[in-house]
Amino acid sequence: MRRPGLVALLVATVVAQWAVPGSLIWKSERILAEGKPFRFRTRPVDPADLFRGRYVAIGVERDTVDLDRIPAEGEFRRGSVMYASLAVDASGFAYPAALTPAPPLGTDAVRVRVGWENRQPGIEAEDILDARARVSIEYPFSRYYASEKTAPRLERAVLNPQLLRQGETWVTVRVLGGDAVIEDLFIAGRPAREYREGSK
Numbered sequence: 001m002r003r004p005g006l007v008a009l010l011v012a013t014v015v016a017q018w019a020v021p022g023s024l025i026w027k028s029e030r031i032l033a034e035g036k037p038f039r040f041r042t043r044p045v046d047p048a049d050l051f052r053g054r055y056v057a058i059g060v061e062r063d064t065v066d067l068d069r070i071p072a073e074g075e076f077r078r079g080s081v082m083y084a085s086l087a088v089d090a091s092g093f094a095y096p097a098a099l100t101p102a103p104p105l106g107t108d109a110v111r112v113r114v115g116w117e118n119r120q121p122g123i124e125a126e127d128i129l130d131a132r133a134r135v136s137i138e139y140p141f142s143r144y145y146a147s148e149k150t151a152p153r154l155e156r157a158v159l160n161p162q163l164l165r166q167g168e169t170w171v172t173v174r175v176l177g178g179d180a181v182i183e184d185l186f187i188a189g190r191p192a193r194e195y196r197e198g199s200k
Contacts, residue, residue: 008184031181035174036108038094040139042169042185044159055143056154058171058182062095063115065112066134076135078112078186083109083178093170096137103178111178112137141173144185144192 041061066086076082076099084096085107096112103109115136146154158169172183185192 017195018123028181031174031176031179032183035176035179035181037183038088038108038173038175039092039170040173041093042158042171054148054151055145056158056185057152058142058144058158058185060094060139060171063139064134064136065096065099067099067135076117078114078116080114082112082114082137084112084139085109086175094173099135099137108175109137109178110180112139139180141171141180141182144171144182146192150192154185154187154192158185 008092043059043061045057045059053090082099082101083103085098085100085104086094086109088094096110098104099112099114100109115138117133117135144154168186168188170186172186176185
């Protein structure tokens with residue numbers, strides 16, 4: 001290959017390497033700027049796996065969907081991509097109200113992955129007390145990034161039993177076109193950047 005060809009190949013490789021992260025950053029910034037805000041209550045995550053590098057693992061409290069009917073066999077396969085339509089409860093926190101294979105029209109939704117399901121084929125609702133089918137989902141947001149100095153303090157706060165009992169930890173998430181990005185983590189009603197260990 002001639003030298004101009006090698007130079008062109010090198011330039012194309014460098015451009016490709018920067019294009020992917022650049023587009024991801026641009027997409028995240030666009031979601032943060034234009035996305036609709038939602039609040040999600042958080043739940044504890046296994047402490048052994050909570051702090052990984054410079055981020056705190058975030059678990060969302062309401063991560064299951066109750067279905068109106070027992071779904072057909074194979075409809076909700078583990079790992080399959082679905083869209084969770086979001087609703088807001090009386091306290092102002094978001095939860096997944098329904099699952100659809102395609103983005104629903106006129107409803108805010110997040111692209112999620114299907115986890116487990118408790119469907120029991122052949123069991124009718126009148127046969128047992130609670131025969132509702134329930135499907136768990138995995139949200140696309142699970143990490144709150146912080147500095148190495150701040151992340152361990154936030155880790156301890158997120159696991160604080162008193163704050164968890166009071167429901168005082170949550171994340172604000174921006175949603176746009178099925179995508180979602182964490183905007184902020186709140187601990188004891190304060191943004192994480194303002195939170196200090198021992199504060200009330």
